[in-house]
Amino acid sequence: MCSEKRSACAGPRAPVRLDLDRIRSAVSRIAPVFRNTPQYVCPPLGEALGCELILKLETANPIRCFKGRGTETVMARLADSGARAAVCASAGNLGQALAYSGRSRGISTTVVAGSGANPYKLERIRALGATVRIVDGDIEAARRLARQIADSEGAFLVEDSENIDTCEGAGTIGLELLEGVGPIDAVLVALGGGAMATGVGYVFKRLAPRVEIVAVQPRGAPAMALSWRAGSIVETDRTDTIADGVAGRFPIPAVLDDLLVVADHVALVEEDSIIAGMRMLYRRAGLIVEPSAALGVAAILEDPSRYAGKRVATIICGGNVIPADFERWVTEGVSRASTAC
Template sequence: MVRTRLDLDRIRTAQRLIDPVFLDSPLYRCEAMEPVLGCAVSIKLETANPVRSFKGRGTEVIASQLAAGNSRAVVCASAGNLGQALAWSARDRGLDVTVVASRFATAAKLDRIRALGAELELVDGDHELARDRAAAIAQHHGIRLLEDSLDLETCEGAATIGLELAELRHQAEHPVVLIALGGGAMATGVGYVLKTLAPKVEIVCVQPAGAPAMTWSWQQRRVVTTDAIDTIADGVAGRRPIPEVLDDLLVVADDAVLVQESSIVTGMRLLLDHAGLVVEPSAALGIAAVLENRDRFAGRHVVTIVCGGNVDQDKYRHWVGL
């Protein structure tokens, strides 16, 4: 069993806390895409739920714990998907949620956070400034600060995806799972479960070249920060990796690769044309990795986690040429 901060028993307990609407997401072969990519492709669809992303798995765990305790208020920084998920999970549990986001975040995500009843505070900067502001709010008001990827609930909630992918261990060939890499909750969570239950599965993390901090950190085995980001994949656009998360990633990831913006856009278009899926850029990172490394994945079984579908429709139409 691999050693990280995560724990398999806690992950199984987390699975019991999560609303079933987020569990057992579709996993299916997408044969229509296979001639284009030159490999067998399966999609793990994490958009078929009320918040259209995998984040609800982690926020369900956190909200359940808060509802059972004395603290009824929580604040987080979010590029959009975490904030939506936390607001959804808190709504029927009587929790007060504050979400801090960049005012340049995807408008559709911000609108949905408001619609779900959370208090939304916008900052004139990127996600890292939002993280700083959320921490200041938590300290000032003495409330729970939810830090995505640092807080184990976010990792172990996401890790339940890995429990659902563990059936891959029964395959004769050695499949590869492609995971979008941002803060690292999904990559470390899914990676931990698969390396524990299905160690022959290859774990490849994928990040935009315009937001490479975590990939560079994985490659150099130390925290590497960047001064700026330049990518349409806002859900994975961080500049300051969390040391504890990097330590976990170093244990479970077999590789971490960077992809170009053009490949992300092409991946979004392929998912639309061949799978009928409207996805946000972060969700197309796995397809982008195959497009840029055809020889590496040729003839293999690739599983890509389509992690989010919250996208600005006008920008989406522009990106995919509609």
């Protein structure tokens, strides 16, 4: 099985759905509060990890995650079309982003979440004015109900990653990294549905193709990683990870096709490494992050020789974590987490 460079072991691939001109045009559609987020070299963290580490801080905005870039792009185009209602399924971050972008444009928003969704994120979605619907089951059950609502109520269905606007909005992160931090050897991107990995990856493949694009997924939610390695869709029957923001079971075929073109490597990391990454980001960079945001650091911890001495960027994609969980995993210390950080 090819688990490293797909381009070296796979046959020709169809063109990706993304377009560089559309990504560039998305910049002006995105509210300034989501753009030009902090990006900087973090010496204390890099020294501990054995590489020069650049942090791209996508938590420095009103919804504390990167997804506002995509929902701003979606909702701006919806507003142009005269649409007045949108619906999505979300574990929390997409819902917050869609609610924020909809409220500013007068588009009503419904967010469907599974029964185990992060209550902290759901509280924020309601505070932003969206209607929240809870369904028994996980994110996949929420997606089914969201589709039903779209069909029965005429709302526009925003499918994260499948809707190309979400990928192109996320791709603007790549434009900023290329413009602002100098040469990079590798970019580490959290992998869930694939919007950020494909959007950022595509920008680098077009403008800096020698940069290694590494997508990172929890071993407890590996469907997209397994699909990338197999070159075809692999579904799983369950997820078991604290990184709820990337915990899907049914990859979207069109998104996988894009990922097969733009990703050079897809890593699977353990829960202990995710927690260790969160702790390192807190202790050495002063950042409070959710588990998905620590996937890049977790990948370096598990495969240090791959990044040793290199200039590596990782995208800190979200900071919406329940305070009690953060304290339990990070500030109080957890026996199963590495003590080396």
